[in-house]
Amino acid sequence: KPNKEFPSDFLWGSASAAYQVEGAWDEDGKGRSVWDEFVRIPGKTFKATTGDKAVDHYHRMEEDVRLMKEMGLKTYRFSIAWTRIFPDGNGEVNEEGVAFYNRLIDELINNDITPMITVYHWDLPQALENEYGGWESRHIVDDFVHYAKTLFERFGDRVKHWIVLNEQNVFTAHGWLMATHPPGKVNDRKTFYQVNHHAFMAHAKSVIALKSLWSDAMVGSSFAFGPSYAKSDKPEDAMAKMDYDDLQSYYWMDVYGYGRYPRAALAQLRSEGVAPVFEEGDEEILKEAAQLVDFMGVNYYQTCVAEYNPIDGVGMTNTMNTTGKKGTSTVQGVPGLYKNPQNEHLPTTDWDWTIDPEGLRFACRDITSRYDLPIVISENGLGAFDKLEEGKVHDPYRIDYLKRHLIELKKAIDEGCRVLAYCTWSFTDLLSWLNGYQKRYGFVYVDREEDENEGTLNRIPKDSYYWYKYTIETNGAELDV
Numbered sequence: 001k002p003n004k005e006f007p008s009d010f011l012w013g014s015a016s017a018a019y020q021v022e023g024a025w026d027e028d029g030k031g032r033s034v035w036d037e038f039v040r041i042p043g044k045t046f047k048a049t050t051g052d053k054a055v056d057h058y059h060r061m062e063e064d065v066r067l068m069k070e071m072g073l074k075t076y077r078f079s080i081a082w083t084r085i086f087p088d089g090n091g092e093v094n095e096e097g098v099a100f101y102n103r104l105i106d107e108l109i110n111n112d113i114t115p116m117i118t119v120y121h122w123d124l125p126q127a128l129e130n131e132y133g134g135w136e137s138r139h140i141v142d143d144f145v146h147y148a149k150t151l152f153e154r155f156g157d158r159v160k161h162w163i164v165l166n167e168q169n170v171f172t173a174h175g176w177l178m179a180t181h182p183p184g185k186v187n188d189r190k191t192f193y194q195v196n197h198h199a200f201m202a203h204a205k206s207v208i209a210l211k212s213l214w215s216d217a218m219v220g221s222s223f224a225f226g227p228s229y230a231k232s233d234k235p236e237d238a239m240a241k242m243d244y245d246d247l248q249s250y251y252w253m254d255v256y257g258y259g260r261y262p263r264a265a266l267a268q269l270r271s272e273g274v275a276p277v278f279e280e281g282d283e284e285i286l287k288e289a290a291q292l293v294d295f296m297g298v299n300y301y302q303t304c305v306a307e308y309n310p311i312d313g314v315g316m317t318n319t320m321n322t323t324g325k326k327g328t329s330t331v332q333g334v335p336g337l338y339k340n341p342q343n344e345h346l347p348t349t350d351w352d353w354t355i356d357p358e359g360l361r362f363a364c365r366d367i368t369s370r371y372d373l374p375i376v377i378s379e380n381g382l383g384a385f386d387k388l389e390e391g392k393v394h395d396p397y398r399i400d401y402l403k404r405h406l407i408e409l410k411k412a413i414d415e416g417c418r419v420l421a422y423c424t425w426s427f428t429d430l431l432s433w434l435n436g437y438q439k440r441y442g443f444v445y446v447d448r449e450e451d452e453n454e455g456t457l458n459r460i461p462k463d464s465y466y467w468y469k470y471t472i473e474t475n476g477a478e479l480d481v
């Protein structure tokens, strides 16, 4: 009879990001980030929602950690707001910002919860955007590494789990191809690939810096991995899948895991004249960092379908479903290579995200055979409309979603994948960057209006909170009963 329990040191976790939970956007010396500015541009976010107050975690941190403790959470993944540490991105450290995170870290540790820090979850200091164009300039690498090193120096005595970048593939695609994140550019492929090269260098140099300060620390970056299925058994669809994988997945994972870009992807980019420019020594630095990373961070939400896309076919568009009305997103693609139609065999969320628990197993298997690295599932979860009814939130759909993903994850572990942690997205409800407060992910409901900065902000554990608590208590042994 197979052992149903997860590994004894498995880190049952949950996650958040600074801009999505903290609020206190201009308090205690915090500077402005690109998100503080972007949400103020009319039409950019659902009903013009901002993270000015978010769910006020900055002021309710102790209460949130108490809820984590009561649940039995083993790890909490959170990000640091760069602008709390360096209001202008570089220069003098803002000690009040450091103090907040010191309190959070100590509170977690005193409650037996392992802190896992994301260095960068998208809230670039606006000052660096103004000074030299942020990620578009090579200057960003030095400022980023200086910021990251400061975190390692200040917090590294107590924090041993580090994620350098969150979803580099997402913030760059939204920022330079789809105009849906700052700096809001459309289809600028040349800059997109250069920005990514800068981000890879920032990741690599931070990894090297961390390891030279704390050799016992564990580090990686987190990637939004969407494994693909070929649309059909036609060779052209198999080729479309290969192109998709090289350009949309391995382009990032190979740099983290091997320290080099996939050759076919680079050849394609060179043929289009959009390949990134390297500085001398970059190749060696990327290779050195790849030798040092301890895990591949995976944010897993969905799989996709890859189908051949003719040269006059669809491109990247900025029409996405941000309303929660099913069937309103459009097919995206790269003309001449691939497009990504919906999977006809699988259900979707209200935001048209494919629900595919087995995809999580594929993701782990693929990473394990390709890189032979341990895996941290740094995000997985269901965005849904939740309802508060007589003081309770019944979310059986979320329990079902998480349970089915965990069953597949356990299969991957039994098949030899070394999975260190599983963090659900998210612990409390939080701001969805583009979807306001109507799309909820948390175990803990936060009472706040969807379209304005109002509401009691009271915390109410949902049914899924108690289910996860029990799952942790039983170390996953009863998931399939």
Ligand code: GCO
Pocket (backbone or CB within 6 Å): 017, 166, 167, 299, 379, 383, 425, 431, 432, 433, 434, 435, 439
């Ligand atoms: C949303 C998204 C986010 C992301 C997360 C990525 O609805 O805004 O789902 O919450 O998942 O920030 O790391």
